[in-house]
Amino acid sequence: MFTASLIIYLCRYxxxxxxxxxxFPKGNKAGEDYDGGRDLDDFVKFINEKCGTSRDPKGHLNxxxxxxxxxxxxxxxxxxxxxxxxxxxxxxIEEDVAKLSGSAAKHGKIYVTAAKKIIxxxxxxxxxxxxxxxxxxxxxxxxxxxxxxxxxKNILSIxxx
Numbered sequence: 001m002f003t004a005s006l007i008i009y010l011c012r013y014x015x016x017x018x019x020x021x022x023x024f025p026k027g028n029k030a031g032e033d034y035d036g037g038r039d040l041d042d043f044v045k046f047i048n049e050k051c052g053t054s055r056d057p058k059g060h061l062n063x064x065x066x067x068x069x070x071x072x073x074x075x076x077x078x079x080x081x082x083x084x085x086x087x088x089x090x091x092x093i094e095e096d097v098a099k100l101s102g103s104a105a106k107h108g109k110i111y112v113t114a115a116k117k118i119i120x121x122x123x124x125x126x127x128x129x130x131x132x133x134x135x136x137x138x139x140x141x142x143x144x145x146x147x148x149x150x151x152x153k154n155i156l157s158i159x160x161x
Contacts, residue, residue, distance in 0.1 A: 009103045023050055052103070066107045066151030068159065071096060075158050090115045110155045118159065140144055 022031035023046070032050075036042045040057045049054060054065035074096060078089040093115055097108035117125045133149045134157075141149075 009076065010141060023047075025050065034121050056079075061150040061154075063146050063154060063157075065147075066110065066154045068100065068104050068107050070104075071108060071111050072158060075111065075115075076161075078118075079159065079161070083119075084104065085114070088117050107155065110152055111158075114156055114159050126156045130160070 007107070014080060021034035023034055024031045035047060036046050044055060044057050047053065054062050056062045064154060071143045073094060078086055078093065081089050089130055094106075094112055097105065097112055100108045114126065117129070133153045137149050137153075
């Protein structure tokens with residue numbers, strides 16, 4: 001039996017069938033209708049697009065997590081630069097990262113760190129660090145630490161291309 005408050009809620013948000021799904025982004029009290037497919041992959045894709053996340057259907061970060069596509073051309077330039085020119089390209093990366101905001105800015109800092117480490121430790125740095133992170137991920141670690149390591153691995157993969 002429906003209660004009066006449930007009926008008011010259903011009418012208020014235009015729920016006329018079940019399951020009706022609505023997405024309520026911050027600041028939007030009316031919500032947005034979800035009209036996509038009804039399988040898990042469709043839901044996850046929708047949520048990732050709306051929330052700016054990069055999760056797979058099991059809730060783990062996917063291969064796109066942490067990547068900042070606008071930095072990729074600079075990474076390519078960095079990798080193709082002679083050793084004596086890499087610091088110039090690093091400066092360009094730092095300038096672009098300074099213009100970023102939110103999670104892109106946070107992830108951009110990892111790009112800067114990776115470039116600096118490559119300059120200091122050589123091109124093998126990305127391979128060794130990726131292997132180290134992979135070993136750490138095989139251990140029992142907290143989900144937040146696993147997310148951090150996956151983001152770093154994803155970014156390092158851009159520097160390994």
